[in-house]
Amino acid sequence: MNSYFGRVNYNYDMKYLFSASIRYDGSSHFAANHKFATFPGVSAGWNMHREAFFEPLSKVVSNLKLRASWGKTGYDNLALENTEGSYEAGKNYAGEAGILNTVLMNRNLLWEETTSTDLGFEAGFLNNRINLSFDAYYKKTTNRLLNENLWSETGFASIKSNFGSLNTKGIEIAVNAIPMQTRDFRWNIDANFSIWRTTIGKLPNNGADKNRTGGGIIFDPKLGKYVEVGGFAEGERFGARFAYQLDGVYSTDEDAANAPYDEGVSSGWLGKGKCAGDAIWRDVDGNGIINSKDMVFVGYIHPDKMGSFNNTFTYKNFTLRIATDFSLGNVIDNHFRAQANANSRNNFATIHDVASSKMWHKPGDIASIPRYDVESDWDNGKRNHGRPSSSTIGFSGGSANTLYIKKGDYLAFREVSLSYPLRAKWLRATKIETLDLTAAVYNLGYWTAYDGLTPEVIGADAGKYSRPRQFIFSVKFTM
Secondary structure, eight states: EEEEEEEEEEETTTEEEEEEEEEEEEOTSSGGGEEEHHHHHHHHEEEEGGGGGGGGGTEEEEEEEEEEEEEEEEEEOOHHHHHHHEEEEOBTTBOOOEEEEOOOHHHHOOEEEEEEEEEEEEEEEETTTEEEEEEEEEEEEEEEEEEEOOOGTOSSSSEEEEEOOOEEEEEEEEEEEEEESSEEEEEEEEEEEEEEEEEEOOOOOSSSSOOBBBOOOETTTTTTTEESSSSSSTTTTTTTEEOOOOOEEEEHHHHHHHHHTTTSOOGGGGGGOOOOTEEEHHHHHHHSSSSSGOOOEESSOOSSSEEEEEEEEEEETEEEEEEEEEEESOEEHHHHHHHHTTTTGGOOOOOGGGGSBBBSSSSTTSSSBOOOOOOOOHHHHHHOOOOOOOOTTOOTTSBBBBEEEOOOEEEEEEEEEEEEEOOOOHHHHHOEEEEEEEEEEEEEEESSSOOOOOOOSSSSTTGOOOOOOEEEEEEEEEE
């Protein structure tokens, strides 16, 4: 990286504030004629509470600042091989030594740029006992650095290119308040909330509706016709996901006798039909065939609302802190649970579902979870748990089964801590000036509908990871 940057600040009587900055950044990841790009930014603020006309409101509104900003940033997350290409030795042909071009070069790559506009205010009430911050913003990302798919005749799967744009609108609110305060007691609240929506902007013209790239076709029962969904399409929210709707489990062979033909079943089981314990998939288009066109919308993989709510209580020298945060608006495919119940690769650890009454065990059982087989249902069974899917319409590597897809909304209990600063005469006799004691528990757990280990990992493998609960007692002293 090679950068030049500067900033100018102006302040008039603490009422009117102005700032301007400019960056000239260069990155060796780009070709010589595209290494550098310019990223300017400006901001302004008005401390309205310092105006003479504001005096009558000062007893209620302690301060009020209006602000606005505009700026541009750059993104150069690509490898040098994307610009210059990559070659691999040892690719012999007809007995002769060969070198193979493995990554196509693109010397026309440009910086990915994001332009942001922000309007907001800061306000303090009742002698700043309540402080409120509000921001509304709009971000537009252009020249996105993405892998553009190529025709198979080229011999390459993709090439790094600049195409497409993203538009993000959002609101951020932060509150700091002191609801109660006496000589010995103080209660402080610190909270924030963000909501945003990201949609696909302009895409290269490819002749498709909304210039959709990727995705697939499903049947929309409301419209009564087949529609294109998923992938990237102009005006649509990014990250929509679809899955097969599980409507239950066939209790007996007789119940399964008239099941629709399932195209997603492994080849070794094709034509054998359904039997007791198999999944009942919803035939959305009613054509007697279960395939990807019967998939239904289940949600988005990325949340669009997040925030936190923290309380700090102080009584004399004791301080109790309780911290929580939350996330809303996404779904998670519990890939781990689906693999376990499908006995993936014939060698996957079982979970409690196998012994649960919710799973089908014998003819006549009314169950919500299809049967478990010693033979891998994932590889050569009937795909009762994990369904074949595409990363542009289903979850890449996930179950694509509504049984394992849950809302990713959560409220996390992040911290409970109690601290006490010990100040005693006998400490000074030992030449210890201060002694701070703290007992804390971190990552206590979640309030969530998701049944994996943690709802904080977005994607199909979310069930494999978790934040460890921590119990800490610490002593900090100064001599």
